[in-house]
Each structure stands twice: as C-alpha cells, then as structure tokens.
Amino acid sequence: MEIAAGIPRRPVRRFRSYKAAGERGREDGEMVSRIIPYLVGDASAAKSFYVDVLGLEVAMEDPVVCLRSPDNPAAQLIVSPPGMENPEPRFGIDVGEPDAVDAAHAECMRRGLHIVYPLTNEPWGVRRFFVEDPTGVVINVLAHLP
Numbered sequence: 001m002e003i004a005a006g007i008p009r010r011p012v013r014r015f016r017s018y019k020a021a022g023e024r025g026r027e028d029g030e031m032v033s034r035i036i037p038y039l040v041g042d043a044s045a046a047k048s049f050y051v052d053v054l055g056l057e058v059a060m061e062d063p064v065v066c067l068r069s070p071d072n073p074a075a076q077l078i079v080s081p082p083g084m085e086n087p088e089p090r091f092g093i094d095v096g097e098p099d100a101v102d103a104a105h106a107e108c109m110r111r112g113l114h115i116v117y118p119l120t121n122e123p124w125g126v127r128r129f130f131v132e133d134p135t136g137v138v139i140n141v142l143a144h145l146p
Contacts, residue, residue, distance in 0.1 A: 032093055033095065033096045034093075036076050036078055036091060037090075038077070038089055038092060040081070040082055040088055041079065043064070043065040043079045043081055046065065046067075046079040050077070051067065056068060056069060056070075059076065062124075063084070064078050064079060065078065065080075078092070085117075088138070090138060090139065091137075092140035093142070094143060095143050096143055098127040101127045101129065101143045104141050105129050105131075108131045108141075113131050113132065114132040115129055116130045116131065116132055117130035117140075126142045127142065127144075127145055129141055
C-alpha cells in the first residue's frame with residue numbers, strides 16, 4: 001500500500017461478483033462496464049446545463065439524451081422525457097455483454113426478484129431488462145448488442 005500525502009491508498013482491483021458460500025452467480029472477473037444515472041425531465045434544459053455549465057458532451061440524442069465526459073466516456077448520464085419508460089428506472093448497470101444480461105436475468109428469476117420490464121433486444125442496439133432491487137429501486141440491466 002502506498003502512502004500519498006499521508007493518506008493510505010489501496011491498489012485498484014477489478015470488480016468481481018462476490019457470492020456467499022454455495023450461491024450461484026456470475027463468474028469471477030466479469031466486470032460491470034459502467035453505472036449510469038437516469039434523470040427524467042426536460043431533456044433540452046438538462047442538456048444545456050450539463051453541456052454549457054459542466055462541460056459534458058452529447059453522446060446520443062435518440063431515443064434519450066446521453067451525456068458523457070469528454071475525458072472519460074464511461075462517465076455518463078441519461079435524460080429521458082417524463083413517461084418514456086413505465087416504470088422509470090433510477091439507473092442503468094451495463095454488464096458488458098448480452099450473455100451477461102441473460103445470466104443476470106436468470107439469477108434475478110432464480111432469486112424471485114420482480115422483473116418489471118422483460119428481457120428485450122431494443123431497436124437502438126441494447127439487450128436489457130428492468131428489475132426491482134431489494135430496496136424497491138427499479139434498475140435497467142443492459143449491454144450493447146454486437
């Protein structure tokens with residue numbers, strides 16, 4: 001462990017899906033590519049604020065506005081108009097590959113979690129489903145299609 005300015009720093013490690021003894025789950029080493037917060041509201045006003053004030057850039061404008069950091073493209077947020085999704089997810093978790101979406105879906109089903117939007121290949125090139133997590137938050141589990 002290095003010490004920088006008197007603060008201990010831990011080495012950076014890859015995300016791993018940790019499982020309790022005997023639990024099934026994703027294979028070690030599979031990574032979550034990014035976690036994307038979702039905002040719902042006036043996409044034009046949000047785009048103006050995040051681009052003009054905070055320096056983000058527009059990555060996509062259809063079917064939602066996706067804004068990202070010019071220096072770190074994985075740092076993103078998505079703005080959708082009210083009522084576009086029902087229910088509206090609070091954030092998305094990009095699990096990297098469509099097969100990982102299928103594995104996450106199977107695990108959610110095995111655990112009896114509430115799937116609120118079915119496993120779907122969307123016309124804009126993602127495979128996804130929405131699940132309600134144990135705290136009641138709806139999340140979008142996704143990966144881009146090849």
